[in-house]
Amino acid sequence: MAATEKLVMRGISKSFGNLRALNNLDFTLRRGEIHALMGENGAGKSTLMKILIGIHMADSGEIFLDGEPVVIASPREALARGIAMIHQELYPILDMSVADNLFLGREWKRNAMGPLSMVDRRKTRRETENLLAGFGIGISPDAAMRGLSVAETQLVEIVKAVSQGAEIIIMDEPTSAINEKEADRLFAHVERLKTSGASIIYISHKIDEIFKIAETVTVLRDGNFVASRPTREMTPELLVSQMVGREIDDIYPPPPPDRHIDGAVLEVSGLSDGYRFRNVSFQIRSGEILGMAGLMGSGRTEVAECVFGLTPKTSGETLLRGKPADVRSPRDAVLGGMALVSDDRKQKGLNLAATVGENISIVSLEECSRLGIIDRVRERAGVDEYMKRLAIKAESADTPAASLSGGNQQKTVLAKWLMAGPEVIIFDEPTRGIDVGAKREIYQLIRELAAQGKAILMISSEMGEIIGMSDRVIVMADGELAGTLDRSELTEEAIMTLAANLGPTGKGVR
Amino acid sequence: MKSILAKIVVVALFFPFFVPAASGAAERSVALCMSHMSNAFTIEMSDAVRKRAAELGVTLIVNDGNKDAARQVGQIESLIAQGIDGIIVEAVSVDGIQPAVNLAKETGVPLVTVNQKATNQENAVSFVGVSHEDGGELEMAEAAKAIGGKGNVALLLGPMGSDAQIGRSAGYKKVLDRNPGMQVVFEQTANWDTEAALRLMENWLQAGTKIDVVVAQNDGMALGALKAVEDAQLQKEIKVYGLDAVPDALAAVKDGRLTGTVSQNTSAQGAKSVDVMVDALNGKQVPKEVIVEQMFIDKANVAKYLK
């Protein structure tokens, strides 16, 4: 037990059909460390983790736990050996209480009658209380999972893993759906886990987080091991270049020198929806990229969806090209020349049951049809053009959308809207959950669209993105517009001050 | 909160049983519990009962069991709880009706079964109806006569396991045993359904086996089979027999398309059941079984039955 290595994976290879997902890969995790696993989508991170928790079996290679060679054939076995994974998307049983979820599948029983045993409710509750208190989490054991925030659900999931005796905890993009304050709390819990002796494998796309919490970082690329070293010997630039395999001097393309910003295309004044945001006014000009910043829950997505007619407004006016527009449904918005690239592409962007081509043409079908009958040649020509323009990596337009990677799915949503030729494009978290290479392509595209004279609203939680891309930024705080910043005023501090309502105009007092 | 609601529901459900029996009015009220009210037979039956009850000055309540045996039992339980004087039942299920028959006996309410006997018929006051076996025998005997006791027979049966199907099939068998020259070449249920019988007959005609006569256990199926025969222009070669004497079957007999059908004398069954009930209520001794005679109808005597 003198060895500090908790887990060693050596020479791991795995293929799916002809595709080689992992190629002779090594990975070492030390006891009590937070170890970041980095790589673009498709680099092999999740395949490696699925092998570790027994969802996949490696074609070759060995796994050592505490120096002992082991074979992990199922997630159940992984759990028995102390390996647990906190998935990116959590699926608790929403109508059960926190306590029942924690002990799901290993209920405290009052008698031994197999499946017919009575659940010992009192004990379940007491144990839950102790566990939550041990973590300093103020959630009632009786609370329904449905009522918990994503961050709270995650914490319950972590408590569950620890209570099951997990010594290796894999966290897959835990901060992708929570706000920064919640993320900081999460990091505190992760630190505490570490001091209690657990080892954590941390997967994230957010580079700044890695430098905040991880001691070691391992980089994978195209199924190959690239590097593994202490974080303090790394710089963000070096990390990114190792991930993408080339130097990226600046992932945000600069605005073209000859661009010009014209008159207002979309003007919104005094918009309220009655409870989530109030009195929001802004305008976007032709050729302009307007950034919208703010904390999670500040009402940004709600404003965008209301402008787009998806949710009803209680007051406020919308002008399109100076004319009043009565946008009461997304159809009105689309007919008025608006597009919404949503933050949730699986729920609100794509039809995963359809092909790439069917997804791309769905908004533009009326333009390539006569008397309601589709001209398939014209449709196909349009689809092919936009697939090529956006470099969508799919065999053909007939490929099912569900089989594409996240980045290509996002590009498919973009292609759909571009084919419709909108004048106003709302991007809500356009690069969430996609890899660095695809991000850059999307930024490039947004720049081009602005250069063509489109008016662009870009909602983002990534500071770098907001600062790197926006011509002007509006900041939301608690459902209200906290302020507007010009490009010359854009700094992280300025945005955060407004977003947290700390500025001279803000209500918050420190 | 929840439990209070539950108690209210429970009380509401059983409320009818807590109510004291209705005070004995001078006029007698009798209930007719039909298995369902969705075909020509049940309509004719209930109409006949209504008519006779009106003639005899009996108040009649009609309950529709909607083909649900449990529901019919529930209806009878409620009727007895509310102090009904007598019950005439056309049972959904001869087995399922048993608790209701027992309850009537225990509470001293006379119960008469009509058309179908209950399995525990000994606990009922009387049975008024026909013998399905006799009906089947009558139908098949006429068919045998028509083809000279020799030839290929196709049988269209009612829902397997139903009383009528079992009885009529037994009647068929008696005749077939007497006539070794008759071969059953097809035998299948069409569940009383015209379209199903039509489809079956179309398929049988494809099989290439010669069929001389089709004997169906009701008229709906006979009419379906007849349609298939006519579509194939085999009406000269194949005779079709039905049972029930519904109006369209009678019209087809009159036109010489359907060879014959059997009248179950539904109206007589209904009327007779009221007579038996009134006798029982008046304290007279009634027979345990009143069998109404069935009649074979062909072109010769059809005019008498056409309204």
Place this chain on the structure above:
Amino acid sequence: MKNRVGKYTVRELGIFAAFIALIVALAVVSGGTSISPRNLVLVIKQASINGILSVGMMFVIVSGGIDLSVGSILAVSGVAASMFAHPGEYHLAIPVALAMLVGLALGCANGFLVAFGEIPPFIVTLGMLTMGRGLALILSGGSPIYNISKPFENLAGGFFPSAGFPYRAPILSVYFLAVVAAGAFVLTRTVYGRHVYAVGGNEMSARISGIRVGLVKMSVYAISGALSGLAGLLLASRIVSGNPNSGSGYELDAIAAVTIGGISMSGGAGKWHGAVIGTIFIAVMGNGLDLMGMPSNLQLVIKGAIIIAAVFYDIRAKRKR
């Protein structure tokens, strides 16, 4: 996609192979009778009523819904039409129009409640299943409506072309093929059809794409209702009576046909030829088993097993992706 052979997915080829195997097996067992031209024509004819219902069902299921009321709507329409089809009373156009309108109206009622009342389609159409049966019994007074005019009987009973040609198809199958052709065209070649798929695949995304989701949903039930009305008309003509008990359980046959044909119950996916093959599959099986003299109770067991097998195969094929 590895799961593709040319234009077709493995799933589609699988059902086609099973279909061929069934036909071959039945041909062998029946000594060739089952594949005689006359019998094949008969099978198509017998598949027609269910086929017309299945086309309507396909629209509803592709849009992500379900319609349990088709059998009851069929009965109401058939009864309503028969009431106006006695000899020498009304022009033939009256019962024909009435059947379609009754079906359309009940379908619209379904659609309105699903699309704008936001009641789950299972519940709405379950209610309509019961209500429709009740309406049919009330309208008919509980017993079949007989005494039907000859022209009405010839609606579904005749042949096409009507006379003078050596090869004639039962007119019932002509209606079926026409409905299939129209349904397939609308679903695959029109903007509307694409919208039906989009709504079934992802309703939210369809809404954001500017599709009038409510109207699309309402319309699929209207189509299903109108086709049920047509089927009711044809069935009444075929059995020369308006029977209020007709069509009970037909909704399950239509759903079975669509399911066997690989049309996903979760919506948004499935091809029109799936519904056709599924319908004919069921008819072939019934016809073949009848020819063999197999008891209908056993036929039910076999049919149920095939439905489960089809869906099992479907889910397995999906998981492999």
